[in-house]
Amino acid sequence: MVYISSHGRETYRPLGEDAALLPAPSKAKRNFAALVLPALAICAIPLLPAYPWQEMTRTLPFDVTCAIVKNLVGGHAPKGQGIERVGSTLFDIFGPRNYSPNEDPYYISNLDQPIDEFISQAIEDLHVTNIVHIFLESMRGDSFPFQDDGLLSEHLHNSPRVNISSPIDTHTMTPFIASLAEHTISWQSMWTTAPFTHKALISRMLPVEHRLINRPLWHAPSTSGLECGSKRSRALVPGMHTRGSAAHQSGHQ
Amino acid sequence: MSGEWDSDREVYKRMGFGTVFTAEEIARFNGNKNYESDFGYFDEGISLARCLLTIRLEGLEYLFKYLDYVRTNRPKNRFYLSWFDSTTHWPFILPPQWKERHQKKYYDVITNEPGEPGDSFHPQNVHSWLNSLRWTDDIVEELIMGFRQRGLEDETLFIMYVPRLFIT
Numbered sequence: 001m002v003y004i005s006s007h008g009r010e011t012y013r014p015l016g017e018d019a020a021l022l023p024a025p026s027k028a029k030r031n032f033a034a035l036v037l038p039a040l041a042i043c044a045i046p047l048l049p050a051y052p053w054q055e056m057t058r059t060l061p062f063d064v065t066c067a068i069v070k071n072l073v074g075g076h077a078p079k080g081q082g083i084e085r086v087g088s089t090l091f092d093i094f095g096p097r098n099y100s101p102n103e104d105p106y107y108i109s110n111l112d113q114p115i116d117e118f119i120s121q122a123i124e125d126l127h128v129t130n131i132v133h134i135f136l137e138s139m140r141g142d143s144f145p146f147q148d149d150g151l152l153s154e155h156l157h158n159s160p161r162v163n164i165s166s167p168i169d170t171h172t173m174t175p176f177i178a179s180l181a182e183h184t185i186s187w188q189s190m191w192t193t194a195p196f197t198h199k200a201l202i203s204r205m206l207p208v209e210h211r212l213i214n215r216p217l218w219h220a221p222s223t224s225g226l227e228c229g230s231k232r233s234r235a236l237v238p239g240m241h242t243r244g245s246a247a248h249q250s251g252h253q
Numbered sequence: 254m255s256g257e258w259d260s261d262r263e264v265y266k267r268m269g270f271g272t273v274f275t276a277e278e279i280a281r282f283n284g285n286k287n288y289e290s291d292f293g294y295f296d297e298g299i300s301l302a303r304c305l306l307t308i309r310l311e312g313l314e315y316l317f318k319y320l321d322y323v324r325t326n327r328p329k330n331r332f333y334l335s336w337f338d339s340t341t342h343w344p345f346i347l348p349p350q351w352k353e354r355h356q357k358k359y360y361d362v363i364t365n366e367p368g369e370p371g372d373s374f375h376p377q378n379v380h381s382w383l384n385s386l387r388w389t390d391d392i393v394e395e396l397i398m399g400f401r402q403r404g405l406e407d408e409t410l411f412i413m414y415v416p417r418l419f420i421t
Contacts, residue, residue, distance in 0.1 A: 123410075126410070127408060128408060128409065128410040129331045129408045129409070130331050130332050130333070130334075130405060130408060130409040130410070131332075131333050131409070131412065132332075132334045132335070132336065132396075132400070132409055132410070132411050132412070133334065133335035133412050133413075133414065134335075134336050134338075134393060134412070134413040135335060135336065135337045135338070135413075135414045136338055136341065136413065136414065136415050137337065137339040137341070137342055138339060138341040138342035138343075139341050139386075139389065139415045140415070141415050143386055144386070144389070144390075144413075144415060146386070156360070156379070159374065160363065160364075161362065161363050161364050161365075161374065161376070162361065162362055162363060162376060163360055163361045163362075163363055164359065164360045165358060165359065165360050165361050166357050166358065166359045166360070168359055168383065172387075173383065173386055173387055173390065174386065174387075174390040175390065176390045176391070176393060176394035177390055177393060177394075180397075
């Protein structure tokens with residue numbers, strides 16, 4: 001399984017049968033999407049009903065102009081070896097509709113804080129340019145590397161229900177990671193309020209619809225104007241419900 | 254990972270991903286064959302036993318393809334990659350080739366009767382888990398060696414997570 005977390009001008013595109021890996025749109029189609037459709041949209045402004053669209057029309061020319069410039073400058077990413085990126089599409093001219101920490105009321109940055117002293121000392125001589133996450137689901141904490149005095153080992157060796165027939169120890173079970181263990185930094189416990197601290201981490205979690213995802217945090221009114229929160233999930237977070245209502249009443253969606 | 258289960262697509266979108274390359278995309282490279290596992294995704298080394306031809310579907314292969322592509326076309330870019338394995342999760346699917354060479358019988362079962370109240374020890378599951386553990390060590394080695402072969406090991410920080418608890 002490969003997840004690629006990308007930034008910048010690439011934008012999300014639905015997956016599945018109607019999804020990526022399709023040929024990139026031709027230049028003529030892109031120009032049509034980037035120029036003709038926005039022009040038609042601007043011409044249609046006077047035809048819009050008064051409320052709530054009148055509030056949106058004030059910023060529409062600015063938004064359309066930004067989207068056009070961004071689209072023209074962005075272009076289309078080159079094709080990869082078996083991996084094709086998704087570039088400009090008809091949908092994208094209105095800008096990305098993805099999550100943005102800048103619009104997240106719950107996002108708290110720690111970039112202005114100093115690096116943890118323990119970590120900074122551990123990596124002070126290293127010049128790291130790349131990061132790779134290795135996520136092992138359903139792995140026991142006492143088994144990678146396998147701990148001879150761990151709970152599982154103790155349970156197996158003391159169980160009256162089995163008779164050990166092949167050695168079960170560090171060198172037979174996890175020889176490679178044990179060979180690296182002397183050069184690693186490890187924490188026995190690490191907590192986070194939710195697996196949303198970084199989207200590269202999110203992709204490593206079982207993508208069940210967590211309660212938090214189902215809450216209006218992810219459906220909070222944004223510049224995209226998307227509104228997907230269910231009534232049940234809204235009821236779970238009254239504050240967010242109030243915030244959404246207020247935004248809707250003021251027309252800032 | 255599948256992009257067609259539950260609300261995956263919307264979740265990925267809301268998470269902010271620009272490009273998501275799921276099992277469905279990988280399947281297209283292999284003729285849209287069925288999944289072998291009921292889990293509905295391709296993990297390392299899973300082969301399609303239902304097909305006339307055995308085709309190995311390995312996510313690691315595509316991770317390295319992406320890595321080579323980025324290094325070739327955008328050498329100044331730094332990368333931030335994730336690799337996920339759930340082989341130690343039931344149903345403990347292991348590559349047939351690996352099983353032929355390395356699968357072991359670690360213990361003989363004396364009795365299948367339950368032990369103490371609350372004892373969830375199931376001999377077959379634990380046996381499969383131990384083999385999955387052994388395989389995991391091999392695949393992590395393959396992953397890190399792939400970076401070493403490309404001269405990237407010394408400039409790459411590997412962060413390994415062993416999740417113990419999910420609270421949703």
